[in-house]
Amino acid sequence: MGRNKPQGRGFRLAMKIWLGVTMFILFFPIAIIILMSFNTSRYGTFPFEFTLQWYEKLFSGSELIASTIFSFWFSLAVSTVSAILGITASLALRRLSQKWNKTFPTLMDVPVIVPWLVQGVSLLLLFNWLGLGRSIVSMFLGNLVAVMPHSFLLTYSRVMTMSPSPEEAGRTLGASGFRVFRDITFRMIFPAVLAGWLMSFVLCFNCFSLQYYLAPFGTYTLPMRIFTLIRSGCEPDINAVATIMCVVTFLAILLLNKIGFSADQLFGRGKKGS
């Protein structure tokens, strides 16, 4: 850092303050929601009186909790399939020509670049035309293709940069193809697979646009439920759900950090869309 020379002390302080303010702005609304989830008042007003009543309300059979549970299992299924597809595609690409290795990852970027609204619209048109319409299957496929690139790219870059020697050793020692995969390859790529799986899970959980377009009538994922509630008038147990979601997201991020993934690796060239 040239001992503070290129950046004067005042400049560094100003940057630090700027960062502090930015972080404050980013977290202020979330912090308020968390605070409000423990407040007695229905309309987010002070004075603050501690209560757990909104959590009680939430867990005594509110619609929100039902949607949360549905969203959880749905995202779990989507992200698991997405992780499996990521592994198979990456392993295959390792044996495929240079041309495949150029084209396939580029095409994988298409669902990332096209806005989710347009993706949702075109899928709805296609499924309508095919007679599938809005259904769990449509929603599953739509969400799958939206999150698949993220688990693929993470796994792919790991597979392509890891050393092939351990696998070759295993094969020389007479292990079957499956055995090599289970005992060597999978263990080597596991952190990347886990990171991709977690990213897919989080993204799928929040993939509102596609769920909104493809969910069958009467099925509500959590984002859809919140959307309806926001438009019809607020229920304070949203605060409680929001708090739980924030904590879970935070833990997921912490876990990803622990496995050694930095933020830019996770997003790679990717993005979330709207």
Place this chain on the structure above:
Amino acid sequence: MKHAQNRPSKPREPVRALILPSAAMLLCISLIPLFMLIVFSFVDGNVTTTTGISGFTLKNFLSIFSSSTVPSLLWKSFGISFLVTVLCILIGYPAAWAIAKVVKPRNRNMFVMLSIVPALVSQLLLIYAIMQLLQSGGLVMNFLEALGICSSSDSILYSDTAVIIVLVYEYLPYMILCLYSCLEKIDDNVLSAAHTLGAGRGRTFLDVVLPQSFSGLLAGILVIFIPVAGSFVEPDTVGGPYSMMIGSLINTQFNTTLNMGYGAALSFVLLVLMSLALALINGGMKLAQRKIGG
């Protein structure tokens, strides 16, 4: 990436077939639908299984180009998108710089990870959180009243301003992330060298820092500009009656008026304009990079 040397010496052919499920998925659920979108944009009215496609027409495109609302909506959407992107750069650049170069190295990763938490918490929850703050009688309005700027019973909720605030809030983390990953790679010695050679802070920024952060800036712009131009949830929830964006109009065609052919045509026009915008941004950045010399 050098693929060749990492490839095991004896290729096992059957493994290659494992590409098929993902390739099929990608083809059938991403690429073909996009193609179908173009086809359906020439269809009159609604698309259902019972009626099928009766015939093709240019009607949708004619009504798009002859209407007065669609061009102004497109213009407005891209304008909002531009504004949100610029705001994200202005707020995000110093913040990313602070994380990459000012904060202690061992805290850097923590700060980056922290800054993406809001982006990963559900979009709808963020909207809800900001609605709580901005509503009349909410915290921000009370604060503004205390400062004597406006009365707490007013609210900027349900206006374009609210839409822009929510969008900046949602996308700022991505800009910070993209810029950080570039700024972090700038060699401290180069900065010291610029300083030693007598370059002022502005000069160092223009000649050293900015050129090296171009790729991050570009990535950030792409990640923000494209989805924001197509957003419909934000104008629908925190926007007022006149806050419609092009995404809201497309959404209406599918969920209210059920004129799917027209909606498809609108989406197609939006996609084309986005590609044009992408090409423009790419070209502009390259030009700027060559001018400044990166």
